[in-house]
Amino acid sequence: MADMFAFAETRDGALRSVAFETVTAARQAADAAGGGEVHALLAGGPGVGARAAELGRYGADVVVVVEHAGLACYNAEALAATCAARIGGEQYRAAFFAASAEGRDLAPRVAGALDRSMLSDVTAFEMRGDAVVASHPVYVGKAVATLRLTGSPAMVSLRPGAITAVESPREARTEPMAPALDPGAARVTVTEMLDRGGAKLDLGEAPVVVSGGRGLRAAENFALVEELAAAFGNAAVGATRAVTDDGWRPATDQIGQTGRVVSPMLYVAVGISGAVQHLAGMRTSRTIVAINKDKDAPIFKLADYGIVGDLFEIVPRLTDAVRKAKAGG
Amino acid sequence: MATGTVAPQFTGVDFLDFDSLLGEEERAVRDTVRAWVDEHLMPVIGQAYIDGKFPRQLIPGMAELGLLGANLPEEYGCAGLNNVAYGLIMQELERGDSGIRSFASVQGALVMYPIYAFGSDEQKQKWLPLLASGQEIGCFGLTEPDFGSNPGGMITTARETADGWVLNGTKMWITNGSQATVSIIWAKTGDIAETKSIRGFIVPTDTKGYSARDQKGKLSLRASDTSEIHLQDVHLPKDAVLPRSGGIKSPLMCLTQARYGIAWGAIGAAMACYDEALRYAGNRVMFDRPIAQTQIQQVRLVDMLTEITKAQFMTLQLGRLKDAGTMTPEQVSICKRNNVDMATDCAREARRLLGANGILIEYHSMRHMANLESVYTYEGTHDMHSLIVGQAITGLAAF
């Protein structure tokens, strides 16, 4: 028997999908360890406690509710202190966070505050005796390490989407908790939230590249590609040589033999047939998605996931779906 | 060397752990130039070649990095590198394009070097920092329409007058000629039959009577300016002469410097072709398999790799000799001769492996192939170097 801690991430007062994944992971860990309790920490502005029941649905026995006007926005120092105060001591065998943008910031602070080592960006894990054994992609995703973490509580952050949220409904008890540090006393404060769009990632550095080819038919249709890239949030826009030659895009956007060579985690080829010149610039991408009307296009030989059809119908749908997935629900 | 799948970027060719023979700075210099070539030269070289224009917008960046006259001392604004590091710069530049390497060779080995070796302190202080920083661009006027392999036969003259010199003559095949702001002109100061009277002059190209025009219609080194220079009663002050120059030996010493760089540069061109062929062979599928999985292409690739590897070690030793101060011109000849010939073969084989795609400018091998025909011919033709080495081993001059 061992109790588990899960941090339930929220944004704008709503739970993010990763919250259900961390609670699911904690539930599975508790069950594997002989059936302890799962305690989820739910923090946010006033009223966020109303979300507690949703966490119960995924297996939280206790929801620790931290409501404070100063937590309506992410407050790293206040949340880290509060999590550390709750997790510290002997009660929990492991504490789960999401390796989301927020979780990657929060979890190592908590670990540092508690002087605990942590497993980051885990794609699978297993409780094994006094250890947690977990998979973690290393070397920019080109290898997977199996890591072993000893000691309690084991700090773990989970790669979003790696653990599928599974319902395990129960009536969660709620426990109110005051922030362990007054959010107003934090040294680092968020002054503004911005819609993305201004920041342009470099093609060579972006984790996601969305590229367009002649299949887009006209320069103005590149808006479709840009919208899809914006939906990913961490994407840069590329193009084929044909497109840059025609002046639809600047030459610096060209991916291929004579342009940039990229190797992102995800490459989305929109309306690109896959001339060998182009393939030379992107074939080492980790995952390749192709959308093209010609099912015999060479790009489909390389693509992990191909969709045959009219890109003008498919891409807007995909943009919508990505936006929803990214928003966490 | 890592085997199998190729990295997205050019990462050099190193089958026998050549890198372990290089010092930390030598590797660092090479890597920085390699990255510069990828970032700044590769995106523009194809179009520059098609347009027949030297990409002069690259000069400030080359200067800022310190690529011009990099083996000359720091007191003149140069990087003060050893000769192996200098050679690796040439290798990486020519991995991009022989024309760009030629530009750097001329500026460093044929303009800055003679000023450094034969110039007065005043000339060195004045010109070397300006040339290192790319504020002045130089060219080297030795070859004449009728005197290529036999520069000692030149008929350009420098007559000494009461207050200076007057130059007359024509120079041809002059790299950087039409964009140069300063020209090192070699001319006879005495009897036309007397090679001992050859001396070097620093000639600002805006001097009255000096004119240069591009040689048109080149099918090789298209991204490099090649010009013809006319000198008609060009009046120069007394201090225009390089005081320590004297005899045909002086320009030949410059050429030894430049050829040394060419020996390294050719390896770079060969590496570019091999690398391109290897990538292409892995990507190109014919009869349901990558052509890299065919015996004929594997033989091609292994032949290239073997020759490149041999050239690397041979040329590294040449560099170590140069740094030790014991390198002879004949040793430079054997390396220039071997490496350029080897690179020419690699370029042709790579072009053939690339099939029809290989004739397009987006691939590099045919550009290198065409360039290397010039490199094979200039700075001492392949055949002349055979005869230089032949003379060294037999004691008999056959030319």
Added chain:
Amino acid sequence: MKIAVCIKRVPDTELRFSIGSDGKSLDQAGLKYDLSDFDGYAVEVALRLVEQAGGGEVAVVCLGPDAVQETMRKAISMGADRGIHLRADTIPFDGLSVAHALAAELKDGGYDLVLFGRMATDSAAGVVGPMTAQLLGLPCVTAISHLDIADGRGTARRELEGVAEVTTFPLPAVLTIDEGIARARLPSLKGIMAAKKKPIETREAHLGEVRLTVESMALPPERTGGRIIGEGPDAVPELIRLLQTEAKVL
């Protein structure tokens, strides 16, 4: 402005690599090492801040075996002023252990800023920066894509999923640098030569206890490719599912 940049020497994974015979590390044959990408951006940011301030000092701090000095020289040849080498036979995978060694070195250094790359490209954990901040008791902002420093305060922008937040913080502080902020400059040849003359101090690293270890390492299966999952917009939900659950990139 006195800045420390904590950098890591990592294998160059642009090259093909294989797993070594111990089954838990990379085969060293032919492996090349370089400065971790994000750490290069951090060095660049530090150099620009000092240039803008019209003076100051950039020290690079690096933990590992003697070979890491080559990587430190690279950062120094970009323009950093000196190096502090914390010697350790191996770099532990446990970020907390490394953070202890760094915090011990940095705590009395009088730095206005301590910069890290957002994460190392080998271990890909991104924990050492915030853990070090926590151990030092300094304010910390992670994954910064834009930074302004003025009058002893900083303003930083962080990219989150779909949105960005702007934060302010007092100095001294610990920051981790994301991509997109600044391309790392190439070391100039003069910089490379000058780096030889700049000092690198070496001290034994005081590593913390190691509780996180590598059990094994494996390469993911090769891409099979050539898979068409459907036709038209109706295939989109299936694509999203595969990107989330199979490719795990969304």
